[in-house]
Amino acid sequence: MRIALRLVAVFIGVAVLLTALWVVSLGVVGFRQLLRSGGIGCATAAGWSVTFLVGPFAAIQLWRLKRSGRIGAAVLFLAAVAYYGLGLALWRSSEASLAMISVRIALNLAGLILVASPAARRVCST
Numbered sequence: 001m002r003i004a005l006r007l008v009a010v011f012i013g014v015a016v017l018l019t020a021l022w023v024v025s026l027g028v029v030g031f032r033q034l035l036r037s038g039g040i041g042c043a044t045a046a047g048w049s050v051t052f053l054v055g056p057f058a059a060i061q062l063w064r065l066k067r068s069g070r071i072g073a074a075v076l077f078l079a080a081v082a083y084y085g086l087g088l089a090l091w092r093s094s095e096a097s098l099a100m101i102s103v104r105i106a107l108n109l110a111g112l113i114l115v116a117s118p119a120a121r122r123v124c125s126t
Contacts, residue, residue: 001119009062016055040091050079070124077112
């Protein structure tokens, strides 16, 4: 379980880094266009905010096997499930792959189940 939780911490750290690179690549003009695109754009910006506010803390604390890292990781996974679930239910365009959205929901649910498991609670009890 310790190895699995540390792998999740690395996954979160990489996700934060890739998200930061994506946001920088958009630039100011791209970010403004995203916000003007309606609900999905605002949800995306909110998701990025959660990623940047909670992600680094969760990655570091989960690597240290701290309870706060487990909770932070759960918040991130739950936010991702909500984002992709809402996107699927409310904003899915014909270009959006149902399979890819489903995979992302499933992976985030698996992460949530892992960090919420009794074994993870025991490992991160201090």
